[in-house]
Amino acid sequence: MELTKKQQEVLVxxxxxxxxxxxxxxxxxxxxxxxxxxGTVRDHLKALVKKGYLFLSEKKSRAMELTEKAxxxxxxxxxxxxxxxxxAIENIEDYFNVDKLFSQKEDLFFLRVHGDSMxxxxxxxxxxxxxxxxxxxxDKDIVVCRIDxxxxxxxxxxxxxxxxxxxxxxxxxxxxxxxxxxxxxxxITTIRQYV
Amino acid sequence: MELTKKQQEVLVxxxxxxxxxxxxxxxxxxxxxxxxxxGTVRDHLKALVKKGYLFLSEKKSRAMELTEKAxxxxxxxxxxxxxxxxxAIENIEDYFNVDKLFSQKEDLFFLRVHGDSMxxxxxxxxxxxxxxxxxxxxDKDIVVCRIDxxxxxxxxxxxxxxxxxxxxxxxxxxxxxxxxxxxxxxxITTIRQYV
DNA sequence: TGACAGCCCACACAAATGTGTGGTAGTATC
DNA sequence: GATACTACCACACATTTGTGTGGGCTGTCA
Numbered sequence: 001m002e003l004t005k006k007q008q009e010v011l012v013x014x015x016x017x018x019x020x021x022x023x024x025x026x027x028x029x030x031x032x033x034x035x036x037x038x039g040t041v042r043d044h045l046k047a048l049v050k051k052g053y054l055f056l057s058e059k060k061s062r063a064m065e066l067t068e069k070a071x072x073x074x075x076x077x078x079x080x081x082x083x084x085x086x087x088a089i090e091n092i093e094d095y096f097n098v099d100k101l102f103s104q105k106e107d108l109f110f111l112r113v114h115g116d117s118m119x120x121x122x123x124x125x126x127x128x129x130x131x132x133x134x135x136x137x138x139d140k141d142i143v144v145c146r147i148d149x150x151x152x153x154x155x156x157x158x159x160x161x162x163x164x165x166x167x168x169x170x171x172x173x174x175x176x177x178x179x180x181x182x183x184x185x186x187x188i189t190t191i192r193q194y195v
Numbered sequence: 196m197e198l199t200k201k202q203q204e205v206l207v208x209x210x211x212x213x214x215x216x217x218x219x220x221x222x223x224x225x226x227x228x229x230x231x232x233x234g235t236v237r238d239h240l241k242a243l244v245k246k247g248y249l250f251l252s253e254k255k256s257r258a259m260e261l262t263e264k265a266x267x268x269x270x271x272x273x274x275x276x277x278x279x280x281x282x283a284i285e286n287i288e289d290y291f292n293v294d295k296l297f298s299q300k301e302d303l304f305f306l307r308v309h310g311d312s313m314x315x316x317x318x319x320x321x322x323x324x325x326x327x328x329x330x331x332x333x334d335k336d337i338v339v340c341r342i343d344x345x346x347x348x349x350x351x352x353x354x355x356x357x358x359x360x361x362x363x364x365x366x367x368x369x370x371x372x373x374x375x376x377x378x379x380x381x382x383i384t385t386i387r388q389y390v
Numbered sequence: 391t392g393a394c395a396g397c398c399c400a401c402a403c404a405a406a407t408g409t410g411t412g413g414t415a416g417t418a419t420c
Numbered sequence: 421g422a423t424a425c426t427a428c429c430a431c432a433c434a435t436t437t438g439t440g441t442g443g444g445c446t447g448t449c450a
Contacts, residue, residue, distance in 0.1 A: 004425095004426070018216060021218070022218065022255075022257060022260075023216070023217065025256070025406075025407060025408085026408065026409095027407070035427095035428075035429085036428085036430085037428070037429045037431090038407090038408080039430080039431095040429070042408085042410095043426080043428080047425090047426080058409090059407095059408065059409085060407095061256040061257060061407055061437075062217060062257050063217055063408095065216060065217075122314070122318065122322070122387065124317035141389075142389060186389075188389055189387065189388045190386070190387045191384060191385070191386050194382060194383055199395095199397090201397075220437060220438085221437070221438065221439095222436080222437070230397095230398075231398085231400085232398070232400065232401090233437090233438080234399070234401095234441090235397070235399070237438085237439085238396075238397065238398080239396095239397085242395090253438080253439090254405070254406075254437095254438065255437095255438085256406070256436080392449105392450090393448100393449085394447100394448085394450105395448080395449105396445100397445085397446080398443100398445080399442100399443075399445105400441105400443085401440100401441090401442090402440085403438105403440080403441105404438090404440100405439090406436080406437065406438080407435080409434080410432085410433080411430105411433105412429100413429075413430080414428080415426100415428085415429105416425105416426080416427085416428105417424100417425085418425080419423080419424080419425100420423080
């Protein structure tokens with residue numbers, strides 16, 4: 001059930017248009033590929049549906065959706081030997097599903113990290129951490145907590161059912177979790193953008 | 196030029212549908228709000244356009260686009276004092292524009308980081324770095340380079356027009372840029388996802 | 391009072407759009 | 421030879437959809 005070259009081309013176009021926010025109509029697809037008949041487009045769309053790359057809704061204009069299989073991904077490279085092109089297929093370790101990163105329904109927010117208390121865990125000042133709001137977490141989770149009126153990032157430690165907030169920097173000390181320090185959420189991603 | 200409550204509601208619905216991948220038709224909007232006339236919807240859409248939240252294309256079904264002003268963003272929290280709710284408006288430092296992160300047209304790929312040579316810069320083993328392909332870069336840029344058949348991440352140094360690749364870890368040594376080490380691209384973002 | 395914005399309705403019309411039927415040609419498979 | 425898939429075309433038809441005109445009611449602001 002592999003895609004033919006032509007079907008690939010159509011899929012690439014659909015992906016582009018869907019990402020831009022407005023899926024094409026059948027006639028817009030026909031125009032793109034200089035097809036003079038709408039039937040031709042329908043053949044291709046039906047092939048994509050049949051092969052599991054596309055969902056179509058009936059009687060609704062532009063109503064198409066990519067399946068998981070067809071979603072836009074950015075290749076993740078692993079080891080890159082000398083001599084071969086960087087983006088050669090052999091180097092591709094996995095795909096990063098861009099469309100899924102932020103599609104979660106949970107209550108998410110970013111926190112801009114202040115201070116260097118988590119430097120040992122690779123969380124630098126001014127990094128953004130994506131936080132899922134939740135009142136508790138597990139041992140070793142990186143959590144956002146409120147200590148003395150300041151939101152900071154720490155590692156949660158569970159020692160015999162007593163909880164501690166541990167920094168990843170020896171210049172800071174461990175804090176026991178009490179009524180003055182409250183867990184706000186769990187860090188699920190960190191992002192650093194270079195200018 | 197503030198939005199009225201009703202216009203806000205309409206915008207929220209549009210944003211939801213646009214994010215889901217299929218902007219609504221005028222009649223679908225009417226159904227959502229139980230309007231019995233398409234004219235009513237057009238009044239609201241025109242108001243949103245006039246106030247700078249929406250672009251509409253003529254004679255094309257579902258052809259609407261959010262303006263920068265109206266785009267979906269995730270709040271970035273700064274300092275969070277005790278006592279106030281976490282997501283209180285006072286805490287919001289900025290907004291992270293999800294829709295823009297990956298919208299760049301350039302040739303991008305992710306590289307899974309192996310080794311600890313960049314630990315000092317907060318880039319840990321197994322982090323993902325988003326790389327923009329380019330054959331050269333500037334002093335202090337973090338670059339992906341190919342050294343002895345392995346893609347690694349390093350800091351580029353320009354000393355009197357001679358280029359060096361510098362690790363952020365004292366256990367590794369500086370390498371002069373030569374025919375055995377080639378710049379593949381520049382790191383523009385790092386991402387770490389916790390399971 | 392007048393002007394304007396917000397919010398709603400009814401209805402008609404033309405254009406855009408999906409659907410359906412049927413056809414041709416090439417290629418591959420059994 | 422039969423069958424199936426791919427890749428195109430032509431054309432008609434019904435529905436969906438955007439557009440346009442006209443109207444009503446409620447406010448606010450000058």
